[in-house]
Amino acid sequence: MAPSNLTRHIQALDSAHHLHPFTTHHELRAAGPRVINRARGVYIYDADGNEIIDGMAGLWCVQVGYGNAELAEAAREAIETLSYYNHFFQTTTPAAAELAAVIASKTPADLNQILFASSGSEANDSATKLIWYYWNLQGKPQKKTIISRARGYHGSTAIGASLSGLPFMQGIFDLPLPRFHHVAPTPCYYQYGAPGESEEAFAMRCARAVEDKIMELGPENVAAFVGEPVMGAGGLMTPPKGYWPEVERICRKHDILLWSDEVICGFGRTGSWFGCETYGFTPDIITMAKGMSSGYQPISAVALNARVAEPIIAADSEMAHGFTYSGHPVAAAVALKNIELLERHQLVGARGAAAAAKFQAGLNALQDHPLVGETRGVGLLGAIELVRNKETRERWSASGATGVKCRGHCFASGVVMRAVGETMFLCPPLVISDAEIDELFVRVRRALDLTWRDLH
Numbered sequence: 001m002a003p004s005n006l007t008r009h010i011q012a013l014d015s016a017h018h019l020h021p022f023t024t025h026h027e028l029r030a031a032g033p034r035v036i037n038r039a040r041g042v043y044i045y046d047a048d049g050n051e052i053i054d055g056m057a058g059l060w061c062v063q064v065g066y067g068n069a070e071l072a073e074a075a076r077e078a079i080e081t082l083s084y085y086n087h088f089f090q091t092t093t094p095a096a097a098e099l100a101a102v103i104a105s106k107t108p109a110d111l112n113q114i115l116f117a118s119s120g121s122e123a124n125d126s127a128t129k130l131i132w133y134y135w136n137l138q139g140k141p142q143k144k145t146i147i148s149r150a151r152g153y154h155g156s157t158a159i160g161a162s163l164s165g166l167p168f169m170q171g172i173f174d175l176p177l178p179r180f181h182h183v184a185p186t187p188c189y190y191q192y193g194a195p196g197e198s199e200e201a202f203a204m205r206c207a208r209a210v211e212d213k214i215m216e217l218g219p220e221n222v223a224a225f226v227g228e229p230v231m232g233a234g235g236l237m238t239p240p241k242g243y244w245p246e247v248e249r250i251c252r253k254h255d256i257l258l259w260s261d262e263v264i265c266g267f268g269r270t271g272s273w274f275g276c277e278t279y280g281f282t283p284d285i286i287t288m289a290k291g292m293s294s295g296y297q298p299i300s301a302v303a304l305n306a307r308v309a310e311p312i313i314a315a316d317s318e319m320a321h322g323f324t325y326s327g328h329p330v331a332a333a334v335a336l337k338n339i340e341l342l343e344r345h346q347l348v349g350a351r352g353a354a355a356a357a358k359f360q361a362g363l364n365a366l367q368d369h370p371l372v373g374e375t376r377g378v379g380l381l382g383a384i385e386l387v388r389n390k391e392t393r394e395r396w397s398a399s400g401a402t403g404v405k406c407r408g409h410c411f412a413s414g415v416v417m418r419a420v421g422e423t424m425f426l427c428p429p430l431v432i433s434d435a436e437i438d439e440l441f442v443r444v445r446r447a448l449d450l451t452w453r454d455l456h
């Protein structure tokens with residue numbers, strides 16, 4: 001169907017002036033962007049009226065689905081009551097104070113001190129600076145290096161991109177900054193496990209690589225290790241069994257802070273409030289964003305445990321860090337209502353668990369498809385590996401062309417899946433119903449069939 005006048009008008013404006021994130025601009029301008037102009041529940045709609053199931057919850061964030069009236073009302077009321085105020089100069093606002101307490105009640109162990117920001121990247125920048133500050137306060141100013149993992153994603157500010165283990169984000173900007181080191185192999189058994197190696201042995205090999213890196217850099221120089229409980233944007237990789245508790249043991253042994261980047265995994269995505277609970281480890285620091293407000297408002301946070309927070313609270317020096325919008329009262333009010341909805345509707349709880357079980361069963365059932373080498377997932381996260389040969393795991397192309405082809409067929413089939421290389425991702429809203437999960441997989445299978453037909 002030819003695009004409508006509205007679509008063409010928006011595309012023309014966009015192509016004239018709008019620089020998009022993570023985009024090859026001349027290609028986008030030649031093709032024209034897809035125009036999404038409304039959404040409801042798990043569905044998004046383009047300006048031509050096509051209805052598409054959002055299998056990615058926006059950008060991994062819309063836990064409660066689109067167009068929630070209670071969140072709209074919370075935002076309206078917050079704007080009318082206190083549209084903005086800051087938390088500098090010994091001032092607070094009720095929503096930010098209440099939100100800090102609610103988050104502290106959800107985080108595990110004693111991660112009870114909360115610093116707000118507006119995005120995942122800002123939270124990760126803040127956490128990095130607080131870690132450096134902490135070690136300065138401990139009288140160990142040399143302990144500054146941060147270790148993260150190849151293919152990890154931690155944001156796109158200068159620090160976020162330095163933490164990320166994705167070279168395509170770094171070289172063009174002369175990154176990573178000094179003090180940031182990455183370890184391989186990435187803990188994804190399907191992609192990096194050796195032939196004949198058990199999952200448990202692979203987990204220990206990945207954890208040993210962390211320890212080897214610590215020893216290479218010198219434990220006295222290493223401040224923290226950071227990872228996503230499930231690696232998201234780098235390839236949706238669920239950790240091999242036993243990996244995280246072993247990494248925690250290694251960090252404790254060498255007196256290195258453990259930091260869980262929960263920007264995707266937080267707020268019910270893996271079945272618990274935080275992914276570290278799903279995978280059985282207790283970090284010193286958690287960063288969170290996305291599902292915290294279901295993406296309705298830009299808000300993020302850093303949670304610190306007592307060990308890290310107490311010296312900062314007791315310090316005579318000012319913690320000279322923060323943003324105009326840290327704990328924005330409208331964003332905080334929306335996040336509070338969102339967390340209330342996650343609880344009230346048991347989206348982190350019985351209903352979320354039931355949806356996850358049905359979703360994982362639907363994902364597993366795709367393994368009979370000739371294009372699918374593996375499916376893996378947890379909670380409402382799922383990955384589908386596209387392969388030429390199921391036995392040898394041979395890919396169709398090194399460039400990811402089959403993933404791009406499949407993504408195109410997804411849109412045409414009425415479902416959003418994201419492609420990284422030849423891995424397809426699913427991350428639907430937590431509110432997805434049983435009937436919508438069935439429909440999601442009908443559309444996913446249609447997209448796989450169309451991709452398979454193209455390849456033959």
Ligand SMILES: Cc1ncc(COP(=O)(O)O)c(C=O)c1O
Nearest residue numbers: 119120121153154155232263264
């Ligand atoms: C694990 C993780 N950390 C950090 C970020 C960066 O968040 P933002 O895009 O809000 O800066 C992301 C974004 O996808 C993420 O997945």
